[in-house]
């Protein structure tokens with residue numbers, strides 16, 4: 001066990017004029033996840049602390065927060081990987097409006113997905129086969145859990161118009177643009193282009209902090225651009 005100072009950015013949109021930090025000291029295990037720490041905090045120190053979680057296993061996408069300023073999933077991050085000099089700072093995802101504490105407004109993020117028609121539109125002539133190569137092309141994009149970490153990634157500055165773009169919408173466009181069952185196919189890439197989803201500057205690592213390691217710089221954006229040019 002180790003003593004850790006956890007500082008959380010608190011804010012209640014119905015009451016506060018500005019966010020403020022609140023610190024707690026508590027005993028934690030290095031092998032605990034940050035989500036476990038938040039659950040302990042809420043249970044033992046402050047039941048009013050607001051944060052989202054559901055699956056606790058990196059599947060539902062609910063627990064995105066910043067840890068020492070870096071967007072991550074709380075349920076997939078161990079204390080030992082983020083504690084610095086006995087402290088951890090936890091805040092809401094940037095580029096989203098804050099509703100309460102660590103709970104952000106995801107409506108705009110999810111609404112932006114509609115523009116790329118994020119569901120399969122079955123081609124009636126589809127013969128029922130998918131090559132292994134075709135499957136490998138879309139399987140990674142299919143892992144997106146809509147957590148918003150890519151949108152929040154620090155490579156886009158607050159106030160930068162490109163921060164309004166939605167990388168997850170580009171992932172959805174890619175996922176169906178290359179699915180042989182889908183009748184819209186490359187049309188989805190044109191939708192992504194028209195929505196400006198291919199314009200976002202990309203960091204050299206190209207993954208925008210994605211917990212599923214989806215590669216925007218080397219797969220999603222170039223793939224959609226090639227589909228547009230076809």
Ligand code: SF4
Pocket residue numbers: 143144145146147148149150151167168171208209210211212213214
């Ligand atoms: S692309 Fe990655 S970071 Fe973005 S919403 Fe999907 S899983 Fe989260």
Ligand code: FES
Pocket residue numbers: 052053054055056057058059060061062063064073074075076
């Ligand atoms: S609680 Fe579901 S992804 Fe973290």
